[in-house]
Amino acid sequence: xxxxxxxxxxTDDATLGVFFMLKTITVNNGGMRRAFLAALLLSAxxxxxxxxxxxxxxxxxxxxARDITPVSEGLAEAYExxxxxxxxxxxxxxxxxxxxxxxxxxxDYNDRLWARGVVVKGRGGTLALVSLDLIGxxxxxxxxxxxxxxxxxxxxxxxxxxxxxxxxxxIWGPDPTTSGVDPLYLDFVNDAIADCITEASASLVAAxxxxxxxxxxxxxxxISVDDDGFGVADQVVLKDDHLLAPDTNGRIVDPNLVVLQxxxxxxxxxVIATVVNFASHPEVLWSANTVLTSxxxxxxxxxxxxxxxxxxxxxxxxxxxxxxxxxxxVSEDGINPVIERSFDFARVHGNQLAERAIAALDRKPxxxxxxxxxxxxxxxxxxxxxxxxxxxxxxxxLGNGRTLVTDGQPDTSIGFPFPPPFxxxxxxxxxxxxxxxxxxxxGDVGLIVVxxxxxxxxxxxxxxxxxxxxxxxxxxxxxxxIGYQVPSEKFDPSCNQxxxxxxxxxxxxxxxxxxxxxxxxxxxxxSQLDPLISDALMESIGDIxxxxx
Amino acid sequence: MQVAAxxxxxxxxxxxxxxxxxxxxSLAQLYLGAEVAGIVRIDSVEDHDFSHxxxxxxxxxxxxxxxxxxKGEPRQHVHFFLDAHGPAxxxxxxxxxxxxxxxxxxxxxxQLSPExxxxxxxxxxxxxxxxxxxxxxxxxxxxxxxxxxxxxxxxQTKPAVSETLLYMLASGSISLAQSALIDWQNLGAAxxxxxxxxxxxxxxxxxxxxxxxxxxxxxxxLTAQKLVAxxxxxxxxxxxxGDNLLALVRATRGREHKHFQPYLVRALGSDSLVxxxxxARALAHPTYAGVEPLLETLxxxxxxxxxxxxxxxxxGIGSPAADAMLRQAAESHASKRVRRxxxxxxxASLDRG
Numbered sequence: 001x002x003x004x005x006x007x008x009x010x011t012d013d014a015t016l017g018v019f020f021m022l023k024t025i026t027v028n029n030g031g032m033r034r035a036f037l038a039a040l041l042l043s044a045x046x047x048x049x050x051x052x053x054x055x056x057x058x059x060x061x062x063x064x065a066r067d068i069t070p071v072s073e074g075l076a077e078a079y080e081x082x083x084x085x086x087x088x089x090x091x092x093x094x095x096x097x098x099x100x101x102x103x104x105x106x107x108d109y110n111d112r113l114w115a116r117g118v119v120v121k122g123r124g125g126t127l128a129l130v131s132l133d134l135i136g137x138x139x140x141x142x143x144x145x146x147x148x149x150x151x152x153x154x155x156x157x158x159x160x161x162x163x164x165x166x167x168x169x170x171i172w173g174p175d176p177t178t179s180g181v182d183p184l185y186l187d188f189v190n191d192a193i194a195d196c197i198t199e200a201s202a203s204l205v206a207a208x209x210x211x212x213x214x215x216x217x218x219x220x221x222x223i224s225v226d227d228d229g230f231g232v233a234d235q236v237v238l239k240d241d242h243l244l245a246p247d248t249n250g251r252i253v254d255p256n257l258v259v260l261q262x263x264x265x266x267x268x269x270x271v272i273a274t275v276v277n278f279a280s281h282p283e284v285l286w287s288a289n290t291v292l293t294s295x296x297x298x299x300x301x302x303x304x305x306x307x308x309x310x311x312x313x314x315x316x317x318x319x320x321x322x323x324x325x326x327x328x329x330v331s332e333d334g335i336n337p338v339i340e341r342s343f344d345f346a347r348v349h350g351n352q353l354a355e356r357a358i359a360a361l362d363r364k365p366x367x368x369x370x371x372x373x374x375x376x377x378x379x380x381x382x383x384x385x386x387x388x389x390x391x392x393x394x395x396x397x398l399g400n401g402r403t404l405v406t407d408g409q410p411d412t413s414i415g416f417p418f419p420p421p422f423x424x425x426x427x428x429x430x431x432x433x434x435x436x437x438x439x440x441x442x443g444d445v446g447l448i449v450v451x452x453x454x455x456x457x458x459x460x461x462x463x464x465x466x467x468x469x470x471x472x473x474x475x476x477x478x479x480x481x482i483g484y485q486v487p488s489e490k491f492d493p494s495c496n497q498x499x500x501x502x503x504x505x506x507x508x509x510x511x512x513x514x515x516x517x518x519x520x521x522x523x524x525x526x527s528q529l530d531p532l533i534s535d536a537l538m539e540s541i542g543d544i545x546x547x548x549x
Numbered sequence: 550m551q552v553a554a555x556x557x558x559x560x561x562x563x564x565x566x567x568x569x570x571x572x573x574x575s576l577a578q579l580y581l582g583a584e585v586a587g588i589v590r591i592d593s594v595e596d597h598d599f600s601h602x603x604x605x606x607x608x609x610x611x612x613x614x615x616x617x618x619x620k621g622e623p624r625q626h627v628h629f630f631l632d633a634h635g636p637a638x639x640x641x642x643x644x645x646x647x648x649x650x651x652x653x654x655x656x657x658x659x660q661l662s663p664e665x666x667x668x669x670x671x672x673x674x675x676x677x678x679x680x681x682x683x684x685x686x687x688x689x690x691x692x693x694x695x696x697x698x699x700x701x702x703x704x705q706t707k708p709a710v711s712e713t714l715l716y717m718l719a720s721g722s723i724s725l726a727q728s729a730l731i732d733w734q735n736l737g738a739a740x741x742x743x744x745x746x747x748x749x750x751x752x753x754x755x756x757x758x759x760x761x762x763x764x765x766x767x768x769x770x771l772t773a774q775k776l777v778a779x780x781x782x783x784x785x786x787x788x789x790x791g792d793n794l795l796a797l798v799r800a801t802r803g804r805e806h807k808h809f810q811p812y813l814v815r816a817l818g819s820d821s822l823v824x825x826x827x828x829a830r831a832l833a834h835p836t837y838a839g840v841e842p843l844l845e846t847l848x849x850x851x852x853x854x855x856x857x858x859x860x861x862x863x864x865g866i867g868s869p870a871a872d873a874m875l876r877q878a879a880e881s882h883a884s885k886r887v888r889r890x891x892x893x894x895x896x897a898s899l900d901r902g
Contacts, residue, residue, distance in 0.1 A: 073823075090854075092823045093792060100635035101675025143900060147893030174762040175727055176676070177734070177769070178800070183830055184823075187857040190893075191886065224607045225599065287635040287675045329607075396803030425735060426773070 058369050059122040061207035061262040062200040063273035063311035066115045066192035068132065069292065070095050070166040070185055075106065082109040090188040091166065096180030098135035098172040099163025100287035106166070110293035110343060113165050115192045116301075116313045118262065118273040119200040120209075120442055124372035124547075125153035127440050128197050129275070129447070129475070131313050132189065133282075133294035134159045134168050136481025139435055139451070140402040141186055148194035151201055154374040154440055156449050157193060159477040160316045162282035164293045169481065170398045179397045186400060206265040207272055208368045211445045211471035212360030215255045216278065219352055220328035221337060230255045231353065232280040233327035234456075236520050238490040244457060254279040254318050254456035256463075257353065258473045259360045260445055261308070265368055271310035276300055276357045277473040279317030279456055281324035284349060286341040293343070296325065299350025300357070307358055317474040318459035320452065320484045321520050325349060370443020375543035377536040378436035381405065382482070385526025389483075393428035404430025433525065435480045437533055439540040441547060445471045448541070450533065451480030453523075458487055458530065465538060468545040483523040488530040492521050574677050575731040576646070576717075576724075580696045583648035585621035585669060588681070588689055589613035591643040592626075608658075610668065611639060613647060617690055619697040621649075629669040630658050637671065637678030646679035646689050647671060679724055688720040711742050718767060719753060723760065730766050737774060747776050755784050761793045765800045772804060779808040786812040798827045805834040817843055826858035833865020841870045848878055848887075856887045860894055 070091040071079050079087045094105040117130035128149070136159045146155055159168075167173060167180030168189070174180070219231025226233040234251035241250035260275040282295035297314035304312035329337040330349045338345045384390060384404060392398040394414045403410040411430030416423045440447040446469035448462050454476055463472045494512040580586050592612045599606040612628050629649050631637060639645060649669035652659035658670055673679070681689055695713050717729035733740055742750065753759055754768045768785070771777045785797050786809075798816050801809045809831075816828035817840075829847055832840055844866075847859035860878075863871035879892045 092795065092827070104675075140897070143897045144893050147896040148889050174796075175766055176731070177766055178762055183861060184826060184854055184858065187854075187861075187890065191890070194889070194893075288638045423737065425737065 059120070059207050059209060059265075059367070059372075060204035061118060061120050061209070061272050062203040062205060063118045063262070063313070064116070064196040064200040064203075065311050066196045067112050068115045068134075068189050068192050069109065069112045070106070070182075075109070078108050083112065091185045092182050095182075095292070096167045096173050097163075097290065097292070098165060098167040098169065098180065099161075099283060100172075102172055102176050102180070103174050104172070104287070104290060106292050107290040108292070110291045111298040113162075113292065113294050115189065115196050116311055117193070117196045117200060118275065118311070118313060119152070119197060119204065120262070120372065121204055122370060122372040122442070125374060126151060126201075127154050127156070127372060127374060127442070128152045128200070129156045129158065129313070129315075129440075130193050130196060131158045131160060131315050132193070133162055133297070134165055134189070135161055135163065135172075136169050136477055137189070138169065138400065138402045139480040140400075141190060142479045145190050145193045148190065149197045149201075152197060154376055154438065155197070156438070156440065156447065156475060156478050158315055158449075158475050158479075159481060160282050160294065160297055160314055161319055161453065161477050161481070162293075162295045162297065163287075164283070164285045164289055164291070164295050166292075170396075170400065171392060173397065177395055177397060179400075181400055183400055205272070206368070207262050208265055208269075208366030209260065209262050209370055209442055209445065210361065210364065210366030211258065211260045212357075212362065213256055213258045213471050214356055214360035216257050216353070216356060217255055219349075219356060220330055223329050223337070224327055226251060226327040227329060228253065231328060231330075231349070231356075232278075232323050232325060234322065235324055235327060236322040238321055238455070238486055238520070239492065240490065241457075252455075252457050253323060254459055254474070256317075256472075257356050257360060258317075258471055259357045260442070260471070260473065261361055261366065262310075263366060269365070271308040273311045273313060274304050274308055274357070275313045275315055275473070276304065276353070277315040277317050277475070278353060279319055279323045279459070279474065279476070281319055281322075282314075282316065284325050284341065284346040285343070286326060289341070293346070296346040296350040296353070299347045300354045303351050303354035304357060307354070315473060316476050318450075318454040318456040319476050320455040320458075321486050322453075322484075323456065367443045370445075371547060371549050372440075372442055373544055373547040374438060374440040375540035376436060376438035377540055378438075379405075379408075379434035380436055380532060380536045381408070381432055381434050382525050382532050383432040383528050384430070385528075386483075386522075386524060387427060388522060389525070390427040390429075391425065393430075394426035404428050404432065405434045406431040408434075433482060435482055435533075437537045437540060438478070439466065439537070439544045441469060441544050443549065444469050445473070446544065447473045447475050448537070449475045449478035450485065450537065451478060451482050452485035452529070452533065453477065453481075453483060455484070455486045455490075458485060458534065461534075462537060462541065465541045466544065468547065468549075482525055482529075484520045485530050485533060486520060486524070488527065491524075491527045491530065493527055575735075576679065576692065576728040577696060577732055579646075579648040579673070579677060579679075580620065580693065582650070583620055584651050585618070585624070585627060585647075585649040586693065586697075587618035587620070587627075587647055588616045588686060588693070589627065589645055589647045590616060591639045591641055591645060593641050594639060611671075613645075616644075617693070619693045627669060628667070629671050631673075632658060632670050633672045633674045635674050637673040637675065637680070639678070639680065644681040644683065644686060646681060646693065648673060681722075685720075685722045685725070688717075688722050688725055692717060692725060710736070711740050711746055714740060715742070715746050715749060718750065721758075723763065726763055727766075730763075730770060734770055734773075742776065747771070751777060751781055754781070755788075761789070761796045765796060769800060769804065779806045782809070782812075795821075795824050795827055798824065798831050801831050805836040807836060810837055810840065813837070814840060814843060817847070822852060822854060826854055829855070829858035829862040830865075832862045835865075835867055838866055838868045838870075841866060841868060841874060844871070845874045848874065848882075853884065853886060856882075856884065857890060860887075860891050864894055864898060 071087040072091045072093040074093040097104040113133035120127045142157045170179040170181050172180040216231040222229035228248045230253050232253050237250040245252050258277040262272040264270045301312035338348050403412050413429040415429045435451045438449040446466045459474045596607045597610045714729045717725040754764045813828045819825045844859045844862045847855045882888050
């Protein structure tokens with residue numbers, strides 16, 4: 001039943017877990033019924049609005065936002081110039097920017113980076129979702145944050161994977177063997193997330209929730225080779241993808257933009273938070289930019305907050321293999337493309353995504369008492385097959401407290417397993433990594449939480465399996481960032497197969513022709529990632545599907 | 550075997566690996582995987598319409614004049630696509646060392662212009678773009694020329710490799726030096742530097758003209774390959790200050806050694822909060838047991854950033870004394886935030902076993 005995973009929400013027996021949850025719901029419903037009866041009696045006694053009496057909702061929600069812009073001594077003046085505030089320093093100089101090559105030092109600011117969150121409390125538990133404008137956040141840091149907050153049953157810390165912010169993982173330092181992470185900044189971010197959640201938890205107000213799902217078709221001009229008009233381009237086509245998508249030469253994107261909105265139940269119905277989910281790397285500004293920015297999500301949020309007020313939260317979806325804005329064209333007038341890799345592009349694209357999100361929401365009031373449920377699988381152990389990651393762990397470029405794991409125990413051993421003369425290349429020797437997956441449900445909305453840059457074709461499978469809800473967000477880089485996840489049958493092992501030949505200095509003798517060590521397979525844990533993540537996630541999806549609304 | 554072939558003995562083959570944005574691919578690997586290699590001047594970067602009457606199909610094509618060619622059929626001009634995540638950022642007028650592959654007939658890029666001029670693909674990214682200043686051209690010519698020239702009946706000897714690597718490291722070109730470091734780190738003992746060459750490398754680590762991160766990379770590689778002792782770090786600890794000293798302190802992470810302790814303790818007492826904090830984090834290893842009282846002083850400092858650094862240091866030392874200090878701080882530290890942080894980190898470290 002549990003396939004070696006443990007579930008922190010349910011007991012090890014999922015059936016018992018569901019029973020426990022249903023029991024909880026029953027108790028809550030009993031309370032609701034009592035309150036409803038009392039309300040009816042009161043109304044009847046007063047002879048007023050008896051027929052309009054509604055069940056009292058029990059959803060309460062609050063949002064929060066914390067500025068997590070990295071500020072070093074060298075950039076403090078630029079921060080003050082840009083935002084008009086004297087900043088607290090939270091980073092040393094220089095600030096290495098993550099996402100492309102190494103040695104990219106930040107020089108200025110365009111907009112602030114944020115930790116933006118929402119705490120949702122209702123019948124079934126309390127959830128918190130915090131979105132970071134960061135390249136990624138390792139699971140060991142999330143574990144620290146979890147110990148810093150109270151009263152949250154399931155915390156999801158998501159990274160937008162934006163490529164124009166500080167290095168928080170390690171591989172974008174001054175050179176390929178020096179980490180770009182300042183651990184002081186990680187402490188600062190952990191504090192910010194914890195403060196955000198604590199503040200929201202103390203500010204919960206009665207709320208309603210509603211959601212919408214809309215296509216992004218037409219959000220880009222479709223005049224470039226890889227642009228099929230969905231506001232995002234698939235930059236890497238995997239083996240046999242053309243069979244799945246013959247009309248687009250195998251390019252597969254996720255055209256779903258999902259919006260989740262919480263409003264106050266009070267008369268004014270103020271918007272508390274609007275969560276937008278779409279699958280595209282926030283990397284409009286591309287690799288030559290040195291101005292810190294959250295990229296196009298900044299403009300999405302700005303437009304949504306202009307429209308609704310409240311706190312707008314961006315959540316990146318299935319980003320893998322390889323979804324991004326660089327090969328699309330957007331236009332303000334519908335004719336002339338905006339200059340690519342510019343803030344103008346980010347603004348236009350962001351605004352258009354926001355307009356689509358607005359169109360996804362109707363004006364009906366949301367649900368006041370949705371069921372809250374969640375299922376988390378942690379740890380999920382994944383064997384590490386990637387010698388690059390082993391090299392980076394061994395040299396301390398990756399890590400910051402995260403280690404490989406062997407038989408469930410931290411394993412910091414380093415060795416030199418390659419044959420001479422390559423027996424000087426250090427490798428971390430642990431078996432693999434531990435990560436986590438999960439699914440959360442808020443009424444008719446599901447959040448599928450994966451620690452990867454998920455291929456959209458897998459995301460489609462997860463969405464289909466989560467049949468108990470209508471609106472399905474895919475929370476990519478949820479509670480971790482462990483690289484790309486492609487369908488197991490499309491994992492290309494050629495780079496690993498050729499390793500002995502390559503390591504021996506005779507790659508030309510490898511019997512595999514044109515081994516693929518490209519982005520998707522280089523930033524990849526290995527061939528077993530997809531089945532292990534999918535098995536664990538399907539278990540959670542199964543749990544959630546059993547929950548009665 | 551030529552220099553490039555020997556240097557190309559690395560983790561992955563160059564041609565297929567050059568897609569990745571943070572790839573560690575050396576010049577030698579790029580050379581090995583290329584069908585056309587040379588130093589070029591970029592003439593234009595333009596969108597071309599490949600629609601051929603069909604749906605719109607714009608794609609950027611770069612044109613360049615070949616100034617010095619080292620591989621492939623001789624040609625005066627080349628046209629190429631960039632195909633990579635975070636590709637090189639070439640502009641018209643740039644000088645660059647270019648490594649091109651022919652498009653495969655199955656490649657969509659090949660299908661774009663089946664009737665057009667021969668169009669190559671560059672999979673070079675920011676880390677491997679090798680845009681050159683005028684001053685770098687001669688250094689690149691020499692290195693690429695070495696790769697292209699079979700010696701001694703087509704067999705390359707180790708001294709030639711070490712000479713090439715040393716030349717690249719000392720060239721003053723950051724990208725050449727970083728390429729050399731990749732080859733050196735991957736080849737390890739196979740490079741077989743002579744005593745004189747090791748002295749020259751050690752001298753580079755002390756050269757103020759050399760950027761600190763490059764000097765530290767050389768020093769770390771020398772140390773990892775046991776070509777020098779930890780004492781080779783002493784001159785830097787004695788002479789560097791400011792950001793350089795900060796980088797030096799951080800560079801000791803992962804190569805902890807008692808020899809570094811006095812220097813780290815000295816940095817711990819620095820007036821610079823950033824340096825002091827970095828030293829506290831660099832001491833986060835059982836090797837440095839005994840410095841707990843000094844870290845406890847930082848734990849009690851008024852500055853939260855120093856408190857957090859001290860927590861990291863004490864957790865990393867992991868001694869009973871460190872543990873006792875952390876537990877006491879969790880209960881009675883004056884700062885609520887520190888109590889929260891230390892409690893969380895203790896619990897999280899316990900959860901990890």
